[in-house]
Amino acid sequence: MPHIRRLGFIALGLITLMQGAMAQEEQIRKALSARLPSSVAIDEVTPSPIPGLYEVRSGMSIFYTDPNGDYVIRGDMLDTRRQTNLSQARLAKLSSLDxxxxxxxxxxxxxxxxxxxxxxxxxxxxxxxxxxxxxxxxxxxxxxxxxxxxxxxxxxxxxxxxxxxxxxxxxxxxxxxxxxxxxxxxxxxxxxxxxxxxxxxxxxxxxxxxxxxxxxxxxxxxxxxxxxxxxxxxxxxxxxxxxxxxxxx
Missing domain, CATH: 3.40.30.10 (Glutaredoxin)
Structure with a gap:
């Protein structure tokens, strides 16, 4: 019984985290949609590997922003440990076709x-x-x-x-x-x-x-x-x- 209760608490915690993340991403979406030119469609907002920094996808382009959508960063994100260009890898995945x-x-x-x-x-x-x-x-x-x-x-x-x-x-x-x-x-x-x-x-x-x-x-x-x-x-x-x-x- 305690085991089941513990699993329930874990599941509830995960749901709460997911809801919080979705709310944060929606907040960024609304802020950027109101502040950026109408030609920039905000198609997707997801957390980046850097805590507190979010990836924003607009069509086949990506850029990065803070949790409030106050600042925008354009350029490549590099993983120095693996010597990988994360931005280029993401764009390659976006552009791929089946x-x-x-x-x-x-x-x-x-x-x-x-x-x-x-x-x-x-x-x-x-x-x-x-x-x-x-x-x-x-x-x-x-x-x-x-x-x-x-x-x-x-x-x-x-x-x-x-x-x-x-x-x-x-x-x-x-x-x-x-x-x-x-x-x-x-x-x-x-x-x-x-x-x-x-x-x-x-x-x-x-x-x-x-x-x-x-x-x-x-x-x-x-x-x-x-x-x-x-x-x-x-x-x-x-x-x-x-x-x-x-x-x-």
């Missing part, structure tokens, strides 16, 4: 070799860095690339994206345009709603520039890496995916 849940039916599929390694790319037909990336991908073997057309550079890129998507062979049309600047030929009466879904998907995950790469383990990287960096990242994130599958129940 590869298995990507709508691959809305992507152009390019398979090289057996295609066991997988990579998703958000790309604009008029993006020079996307062309640079495509040239590097052409030299890779044993990879399947899912290209989500993301025409964000203007009406011209939208027209090209529609023509590529509506080509008889999307993969061939995409490669011909990106590597040789050969204009695609669109088939009539083509459904281009996939492009609208791609734009909505990018907006949901705050993908604002191309190219954006999503590796098998969900890690997202912006910009075109060098050939050496690309090969290293493919190997690293492939290994992370394999290790995760081994420990999965």
């Amino acid at each position: 590869f298995s849940k990507l709508p691959l039916q809305d992507a152009i599929v390019s398979r090289r070799g057996q295609g066991t390694r997988q990579l998703a790319v958000f790309a604009d037909p008029d993006c020079p860095y996307c062309k640079q990336l495509e040239s590097m991908l052409e030299q890779r073997d044993d990879i399947t690339v899912y290209t989500f057309l993301l025409p964000v550079l203007g009406p011209g890129s939208l027209d090209k994206a529609k023509a590529i998507w509506c080509s008889r062979d999307r993969d061939a049309a995409w490669r011909a345009w990106m590597q040789k600047s050969q204009a695609p030929t669109a088939q009539p009466d083509c459904d281009t709603s996939a492009l609208e879904r791609n734009l909505a998907l990018a907006s949901k995950h705050a993908i604002k520039a191309t190219p954006a790469l999503v590796y098998e383990d969900g890690t997202r990287v912006g910009g075109a890496p060098s050939a050496v960096q690309l090969e290293g990242q493919l190997a690293q994130h492939r290994l992370a995916t394999t290790d995760r599958q081994k420990v999965a129940p």
Whole structure:
């Protein structure tokens, strides 16, 4: 009986602590919402590893504040013991996507070799860095690339994206345009709603520039890496995916 009573006191204490933390976070949210520009949406407030300092998430950005929301600190939080940039690690987690849940039916599929390694790319037909990336991908073997057309550079890129998507062979049309600047030929009466879904998907995950790469383990990287960096990242994130599958129940 005393044991049950003790457990009850512990549970009550935990509930009280949780309620107090929630009230504190709500107080910070209200204070910052009233004081910061309306364009800064307060999406999440959580305690940071530093006692008395709170992490505030606004979209895909984070900053820090005191318990009253009187002061704001922008910059990276570093763990000197583990030599870790906690802010960058948090942002990487926020930007990650679940590869298995990507709508691959809305992507152009390019398979090289057996295609066991997988990579998703958000790309604009008029993006020079996307062309640079495509040239590097052409030299890779044993990879399947899912290209989500993301025409964000203007009406011209939208027209090209529609023509590529509506080509008889999307993969061939995409490669011909990106590597040789050969204009695609669109088939009539083509459904281009996939492009609208791609734009909505990018907006949901705050993908604002191309190219954006999503590796098998969900890690997202912006910009075109060098050939050496690309090969290293493919190997690293492939290994992370394999290790995760081994420990999965």
